[in-house]
Amino acid sequence: xxxxxxxxxxxxxxxxxxxxxxxxxxxxxxxxxxxxxxxxxxxxxxxxxxxxxxxxxxxxxxxxxxxxxxxxxxxxxxxxxxxxxxxxxxxxxxxxxxxxxxxxxxxxxxxxxxxxxxxx
Numbered sequence: 001x002x003x004x005x006x007x008x009x010x011x012x013x014x015x016x017x018x019x020x021x022x023x024x025x026x027x028x029x030x031x032x033x034x035x036x037x038x039x040x041x042x043x044x045x046x047x048x049x050x051x052x053x054x055x056x057x058x059x060x061x062x063x064x065x066x067x068x069x070x071x072x073x074x075x076x077x078x079x080x081x082x083x084x085x086x087x088x089x090x091x092x093x094x095x096x097x098x099x100x101x102x103x104x105x106x107x108x109x110x111x112x113x114x115x116x117x118x119x120x
Contacts, residue, residue, distance in 0.1 A: 002048070002051055003113075005044060005047060005048055005051070006048075006109055006110075006112070006113045008044055009041060009044045009045065009048065009105070009106075009109045010106055010109060010110070012037065012040055012041045012044060013041060013102045013103075013105045013106040013109070014102075014106070015037055016034070016037045016038060016041060016079075016098065016102040017099055017102035017103060017106075019033055019034055019037060020034065020095045020096075020098040020099035020102060021095070021099055023095040023098075024092060024093075024095035024096055024099060027092040028092075028095070029086075029090065029092075029094060029095075030083065030086045030087050030094060030095075030098070034083065034086070034095075034098060035083060038079045038080070038082075038083045038098075041079050041105065042076070042079055042080065045075055045076050045079070045105075045109075046076070048072065048075075048109075048112070049072050049073070049076060052068065052069070052072045052112070052116075053069070053072065056068060056069055056072075059115070059116070059119045060119065061119055064115055064118075064119045065119075067115060068112065068115045068116065068119075071108055071111060071112050071115070072112065074108065075105055075108040075109060075112070078101050078104050078105050078108070079101055079102075079105060081101070082097050082098050082100065082101030082102075083098060083101075085097050086098045
C-alpha cells in the first residue's frame with residue numbers, strides 16, 4: 001500500500017467530515033463542495049483499489065488477504081451511497097449521513113493500512 005495515498009485519503013475524509021458537520025450545524029443541504037470532495041475521495045480510493053489488488057499477494061495469510069480485499073471493495077461504496085442518500089434526503093440530517101460516511105471511510109482506510117502493515 002502507498003502510505004502517502006492513505007494520508008491523502010484520511011485528510012480528504014477529514015475535510016469531508018468538517019464540511020458535513022458545518023452543513024449540519026447550518027442546516028444546509030448537499031452542495032458542490034460536498035459532492036466534489038466525495039468525488040475526489042472516490043478517485044483516490046479507486047487508485048488505492050488498483051494498488052491494493054496488485055500487491056495483495058504479498059499478504060501471506062489467506063484470511064487477512066480476503067479481509068484486505070473485502071475492505072478495498074467495501075470502502076468504494078460508502079461515499080457514493082452516503083452522498084446519494086444525502087441528495088435524496090431533504091432534511092438537515094442528510095449531512096449527518098455524509099458525516100457518518102466520512103468517518104466510516106476513514107476507519108476502513110486506517111484498517112486497510114493496519115492489515116497491510118502487519119501482514120505484508
